[in-house]
Amino acid sequence: xxxxxxxxxxxxxxxxxxxxxxxxxxxxxxxxxxxxxxxxxxxxxxxxxxxxxxxxxxxxxxxxxxxxxxxxxxxxxxxxxxxxxxxxxxxxxxxxxxxxxxxxxxxxxxxxxxxxxxxxxxxxxxxxxxxxxxxxxxxxxxxxxxxxxxxxxxxxxxxxxxxxxxx
Numbered sequence: 001x002x003x004x005x006x007x008x009x010x011x012x013x014x015x016x017x018x019x020x021x022x023x024x025x026x027x028x029x030x031x032x033x034x035x036x037x038x039x040x041x042x043x044x045x046x047x048x049x050x051x052x053x054x055x056x057x058x059x060x061x062x063x064x065x066x067x068x069x070x071x072x073x074x075x076x077x078x079x080x081x082x083x084x085x086x087x088x089x090x091x092x093x094x095x096x097x098x099x100x101x102x103x104x105x106x107x108x109x110x111x112x113x114x115x116x117x118x119x120x121x122x123x124x125x126x127x128x129x130x131x132x133x134x135x136x137x138x139x140x141x142x143x144x145x146x147x148x149x150x151x152x153x154x155x156x157x158x159x160x161x162x163x164x165x166x167x
Contacts, residue, residue, distance in 0.1 A: 014045045017112040019093060021052035022067050024105055028056040031112055039119040044085045047078070120147060 017040075020027035035053055040046045051070050055063040063070060071090060075083050097103075124147040131140040 013111055013115045014040055014042070015089070015093075016108045017115070018045060018048050018052070018089075019096070019103065020105060020108050020112065021049060021056075022063055022093065023097065023103060025056070025060075025062045027105055027109055028052060028062045030109055031116075032056060034113055034116045036116070036120070038123060039116045041119075043082055044089060047074075047082065048086060048089070 017031065021031060032053060035049065037046050037050060040049055048067075051067065051074065052063055055061075055066070055070065068090060071086060078086070124143055127143045128140045131137075131143065
């Protein structure tokens, strides 16, 4: 007898991160450094986050209400099920924004960075385990180094002795 186990995914923090990416330019700027598509656990979150980051990188601002325009333009490139989920999410988000008094940007930014670190560690751990099972020790060590490089880039840490930082 086969037992299916379903992993319950709590998307609350991902939804809050997406909300920040949609409505706050400062949030986009600050989260962009640690953003990686694979840190989001659902396809719809990955798609919306990519739209937000692409928009931010091009126009230097958050998409805000323009996210609906982006959705309508990109809808034909999506699977029907993904388009329905994204449409429902954006509708729910629009209602929440209208009802909410404010978005706690600093708190969600901190929680978002923490969540991304956790996801990065989880992904790295899974990759290392898989590589070790295949007896690819050098590749497993490379995964560790890759994680260190990502952690250093996204931490905001600077070397105070570098000439560019002294200026």
